[in-house]
Amino acid sequence: MKVHAECYQCFIGQAIRSARLHKSNRYDLLKPVQSVVKVLQDIDVEVPPPLISEDVYGTIRKTLGIDDPYKQIKKKYNDIALSYQEFMEKEVFNSDNPLLFAIRLALAGNIIDFGSQVGKFDLESTIENTIHNPLDLTDFDRFVVELEKAKNVVLLLDNAGEIVFDKILIKTIKRLYPNVNVSVIVRGGPIINDVTVEDAKYVGLDRVANVVDSGQVIPGFWPETASSLAKEVFNSADVVISKGQGNFETLSEIDDQRVYFLFLVKCNVVARYLGMKKFSKIFIKNDKRWEKQQA
């Protein structure tokens, strides 16, 4: 998905939200916004929005003088999610279809996203809703078939907090398919509340998967400019589980049917692009059927 008109509002919103975590004075909020407006002057609108976020977030960070504005928030939500881990693992273990249950949980975890426009959320009711509410499972059987044959599975992670839910999914996959190797790719540095190596280790992901950073400080995954190690890990995958909207925004631009997207739609641009409603739950193979719908 490429940059749309509404993305400009969202980039400015990122500056405001990041600044509000640390400042309240009118000038202190204006400064990062003004710096983002300067960056937005000459952006390439033919690329996915997360590629723009690198410069946008870079100038926010610089103007605020804070390298990782979401550091405390990320820790807080990692801790909150960790406090649910045991309960969730039991629920998965005792369910009729542990893989599907774990997929649904990983989807629920995706509501933890301060980069998007969701605003306030309620984790417990989100878990309840996501587990019990309808989810289009058209692609689930295909996913299972591919997973059964897979040697290497790669998860492209998204946000702090959410990664505890992803860890449960990984443990479930490894329990069901003991011969599968699982790797996770995280961001190459702090950007919004996205997961870094530090976060991944904090929640113990390194004990269940091979953790690799993308080498990119963008809230998505863009194979072309990823580090050679991240590229190698990504290319080795038989099945890719791409968590979150940012990874969808980047990888929906690429023909790669190994990829399954798992996320909640959090903005109207993506909703319109997919022909879905905002807050729709998505578990869909990257077969670009939405492009055919629009054509």
Add this chain to the structure above:
Amino acid sequence: MKVHAECYQCFIGQAIRSARLHKSNRYDLLKPVQSVVKVLQDIDVEVPPPLISEDVYGTIRKTLGIDDPYKQIKKKYNDIALSYQEFMEKEVFNSDNPLLFAIRLALAGNIIDFGSQVGKFDLESTIENTIHNPLDLTDFDRFVVELEKAKNVVLLLDNAGEIVFDKILIKTIKRLYPNVNVSVIVRGGPIINDVTVEDAKYVGLDRVANVVDSGQVIPGFWPETASSLAKEVFNSADVVISKGQGNFETLSEIDDQRVYFLFLVKCNVVARYLGMKKFSKIFIKNDKRWEKQQA
């Protein structure tokens, strides 16, 4: 009120909303946004936001190649409001306190505002709510005392559609105080859905009041740069009724206790500035008590 960080998002939102009325293609929506981003590069943040809107809206208009993007919308809402006129006039006439009822109605009319972030609204339920729901009337008695002594009353109008409600307020004032002269000041040209001389005449405001345009194409009233006629009319007022958030944004920067603000709070910036919640109903003398609250 001066420009705040969130205003930048709102200026871009104006471009998107104006464009969407006529275009749907990604590039056609991107172009006005990109032109607004250029304008936002070097704005003065020490002035009220409506003064920035002049250039913002100018470039939107130019990029779209449409002089008055809201022309049809304005006519539509003038017509809708006119269809309620007889009903509303009877309600006012039969009420225990016609002046207060007409004030409440004029407030209800202020929901008709496409420049703000309100989005969809329901006129009938808004009228019901505004008439029956609580309204802080601390300043109403003072307003009545000043109105009783007034020779000249000026209404600073805001939006198309809404002006039918204002017309009922004017007729009520003239019925209760037959010796009062009433003038209305409208915008100097089309900007968002704000009222122009053409709109005022369309709903028959020229039959109940002296209609003057501000000489400014801004969604507010700024005495300093208004036309000499508008300035003369404004200065002659004993009481000023300032409708809408845009006029509040400009006149709250000026010491002028003749002014009573009558509007619905439509954005978080104004809400925070006033120490109120979004969608609060405001009828308040321009005594700047909110500045004292904040100090």
